[in-house]
Amino acid sequence: MQQIVPFMAALAIPADAVVAEIASCPAAAAFSRTTIDVKTTDNEGSDD
Amino acid sequence: MRIVVVTATGDVSVPPVAQHFTSDTELVVVDPARTFDGQSLSFRLTETGPAVVSHCGTELADVHGVWYRKPLVLRAPSLPVPADYQEYALNGWEALTRCLMSQFPDAVWVSDYFAIQRSQCKARQLALAKSIGFSVPDTLMTSDPRQAREFVQRLGTCVVKPLAARSPKGSVLYTTRITAGRPLNFDGLIADPVIFQACLEPARELRVTVVGDEVFAAEVGGGEEAFPGVDVRDWRANAGQGTFWARETSMPDQLQAHCVKFLQASGLNFGAFDFIEDHNGKYWFLECNPNGQWLFIEDTTGMPISAAIAGMLTRRTLANHTTSEQP
Numbered sequence: 001m002q003q004i005v006p007f008m009a010a011l012a013i014p015a016d017a018v019v020a021e022i023a024s025c026p027a028a029a030a031f032s033r034t035t036i037d038v039k040t041t042d043n044e045g046s047d048d
Numbered sequence: 049m050r051i052v053v054v055t056a057t058g059d060v061s062v063p064p065v066a067q068h069f070t071s072d073t074e075l076v077v078v079d080p081a082r083t084f085d086g087q088s089l090s091f092r093l094t095e096t097g098p099a100v101v102s103h104c105g106t107e108l109a110d111v112h113g114v115w116y117r118k119p120l121v122l123r124a125p126s127l128p129v130p131a132d133y134q135e136y137a138l139n140g141w142e143a144l145t146r147c148l149m150s151q152f153p154d155a156v157w158v159s160d161y162f163a164i165q166r167s168q169c170k171a172r173q174l175a176l177a178k179s180i181g182f183s184v185p186d187t188l189m190t191s192d193p194r195q196a197r198e199f200v201q202r203l204g205t206c207v208v209k210p211l212a213a214r215s216p217k218g219s220v221l222y223t224t225r226i227t228a229g230r231p232l233n234f235d236g237l238i239a240d241p242v243i244f245q246a247c248l249e250p251a252r253e254l255r256v257t258v259v260g261d262e263v264f265a266a267e268v269g270g271g272e273e274a275f276p277g278v279d280v281r282d283w284r285a286n287a288g289q290g291t292f293w294a295r296e297t298s299m300p301d302q303l304q305a306h307c308v309k310f311l312q313a314s315g316l317n318f319g320a321f322d323f324i325e326d327h328n329g330k331y332w333f334l335e336c337n338p339n340g341q342w343l344f345i346e347d348t349t350g351m352p353i354s355a356a357i358a359g360m361l362t363r364r365t366l367a368n369h370t371t372s373e374q375p
Contacts, residue, residue: 006240007144007233011226012219013275018288027294027348028270031287034060034343 049075049109051361052155054148055117057082061343061354068358073112079102080145081120084128091147101151104328113156113361116149116164116339138336151158156317158259159338160181162301163315167338170211170243174333176313182333185248191241193234201228205247207281210240222273222282248332253283253322254299257342258311259356263304266345267297278340287344303331317360 051069053062057079058207066075085090101108122141124134149161149175160247167173178184189211190197200206201276211274225247226232257264271291290358309318320340324332346353 004239005233005236006216007236007242008208008240009216009236010233011174011208011224012216012221013278013280013285014219015215017275018220018285022207023149026290028287029292030347031284031292031344034240034347035287035341046329 049112049362050076050108051113051115052076052078052108052111052152053115053117054078054080054119055115056120059117063343064343064346064354065115065358065361068355069362074360076103076106076108078148079119080141080148080229081122081143083141084143085149089144089148091151099151108152110151111155112150112363113158113203115158115357115361117162118339119145128339145179156360156363158318158357159316162184163280164338167314167316167319167336170335173336176281177336178311178334180309180313181302182306182310183330184333185247188244189241190244191237193237196234196237196244200226200232200245203246204228206249207245209243209245209282211242212240220288222285225281235246245334248324248326250324250328250333251329252297252325254297254321254325255345256299256307256323257340257345257353258307258319258321259353260311260360261308262301262356263307264342264349264351265297265304265347266294266349266351266355268292268294294345296308296349296351298330314338318357321341 049072051066051073053059053075055062055077057077058217059077062077064076069075078089079087080089087104088102090102118222120256122138124138126139127134127137127141127234129137159259168328174184186203187201190196190199205225206226207223207225210221212221215221247323252267253269255268257266268283270283271289273280273282273285275285307319307321310321312318314336314342316338318339320337320342322334322337324334342353345351
């Protein structure tokens with residue numbers, strides 16, 4: 001069967017591009033600390 | 049009394065809630081994935097007595113509240129059994145874990161597991177939101193390239209977001225703005241159904257956390273996301289960019305009442321809603337995350353969400369676990 005390129009593939013962002021330095025931004029640090037990291041874990045749901 | 053939390057070991061959202069429990073409250077964290085480490089889970093029925101649940105050999109009696117948080121979802125290849133038995137072992141583990149979700153009928157559940165599963169359906173959410181009186185943007189969820197092309201062509205500009213909760217390996221997908229003129233791989237929808245939605249220009253973006261009938265409204269935002277070639281319209285991206293902010297805000301009483309009504313109609317005791325207020329002052333319902341994240345809002349705004357969750361878990365009078373069984 002021929003492989004299908006998913007629609008969203010063209011809109012995907014490399015994971016390392018969204019992990020910037022956040023230490024100077026308390027709210028961003030809180031978000032990162034308290035939400036599930038969908039890139040590295042497999043918890044129920046997502047970071048919603 | 050006991051409070052049972054079903055979640056992954058080390059869940060950072062648990063201690064802020066548990067700190068509000070009184071000294072006569074025992075917190076029991078059940079991490080279903082740890083059964084493979086020997087943390088046993090059992091259900092026992094006798095001819096005459098009530099169902100008995102035990103965890104690590106201890107009977108879980110006097111349970112006032114159950115909080116279904118974020119347990120790990122195991123995958124067969126990760127299981128410590130011979131390869132031929134991995135799917136089999138996973139299936140048995142899932143069946144045992146599922147048993148837990150229909151126990152403790154007299155306890156308060158935040159929220160009923162089956163109600164959470166039902167409410168994760170975006171089509172159901174949007175229809176319910178509309179029936180309650182929320183404004184809902186034009187939306188298409190589809191695997192049909194023809195319908196998608198027509199939708200984008202008609203609106204000229206819209207946003208697209210994945211239906212999948214998990215990201216592809218090594219990349220992330222956010223709500224992204226697309227225009228009719230942009231070449232897009234619509235044929236790829238047959239393997240990747242997504243949500244197309246009218247693009248709103250926000251005056252404010254709101255994250256509204258509702259616990260029972262307590263409403264915690266926050267305005268959220270950040271700087272412009274800069275990802276070459278991808279027009280991201282998603283405040284979650286601001287967190288990764290280090291520009292995210294949130295602050296306590298107000299919202300109309302009627303909108304608050306609609307949120308509470310939405311939860312009641314969904315059989316939920318908790319919901320994390322996302323809204324956009326446009327430049328005409330109109331509020332648009334985007335989604336309700338039935339088991340959404342909230343601690344980052346409390347950490348940033350100081351609003352006492354964890355205390356509200358603790359209060360709900362320890363008040364037996366709010367019991368409304370429906371044990372509706374199937375999503």
